Amino acid sequence: MVSIIVVFPKAEDAKNIRNVLVRSGYHVAAVCTSGGQALQVADRIGDGIVVCGYKFTDMLHSQLLEDLPDSFEMLLIASRSVLELCDSRSIVCLELPLKIHDLVNTLEMMMGNLLRRRKRKKQQPKIRSEEENRLIADAKKLLMERNSMTEEEAHRYMQKCSMDSGTNIVETAQMVFALIKY
Numbered sequence: 773m774v775s776i777i778v779v780f781p782k783a784e785d786a787k788n789i790r791n792v793l794v795r796s797g798y799h800v801a802a803v804c805t806s807g808g809q810a811l812q813v814a815d816r817i818g819d820g821i822v823v824c825g826y827k828f829t830d831m832l833h834s835q836l837l838e839d840l841p842d843s844f845e846m847l848l849i850a851s852r853s854v855l856e857l858c859d860s861r862s863i864v865c866l867e868l869p870l871k872i873h874d875l876v877n878t879l880e881m882m883m884g885n886l887l888r889r890r891k892r893k894k895q896q897p898k899i900r901s902e903e904e905n906r907l908i909a910d911a912k913k914l915l916m917e918r919n920s921m922t923e924e925e926a927h928r929y930m931q932k933c934s935m936d937s938g939t940n941i942v943e944t945a946q947m948v949f950a951l952i953k954y
Contacts, residue, residue: 777824789849805829824848
């Protein structure tokens with residue numbers, strides 16, 4: 773599920789947009805009247821879409837975009853004159869007066885992009901730090917010494933324990949140290 777943060781300087785406008793989105797089946801995580809509030813919510817939820825106006829009590833939409841985590845997309849709703857000044861290609865824009873059909877279709881497209889990005893990120897192999905690689909190697913050595921295993925057997929044992937316990941192999945290596953040393 774993709775979370776949406778609605779940010780408009782007037783609380784009534786923000787609530788009206790939220791109501792439209794909720795009636796259309798979207799999950800609205802928060803309704804905010806300032807950029808600062810939106811940033812706090814964004815940090816808490818991790819990724820999603822910010823549906824906003826041009827100017828808030830504490831910043832402009834461009835400042836909000838700069839401070840948002842990279843995992844967020846922005847949908848700017850503003851007048852044509854404001855949208856003509858918008859030079860960022862990373863912002864999706866909708867012109868006022870707003871048509872509900874356009875809003876829903878645009879959000880659907882943005883959600884598809886966000887979900888594809890999530891899927892690609894999950895499919896990328898995790899890069900371990902040198903410390904994590906050393907921990908795994910040391911755990912394998914400990915298993916090899918204590919249990920007369922080959923390196924391959926120790927590695928497979930840790931993989932199996934990792935899958936059985938639902939942890940990653942680094943956490944499994946930490947458990948090996950905790951169990952064998954005590």
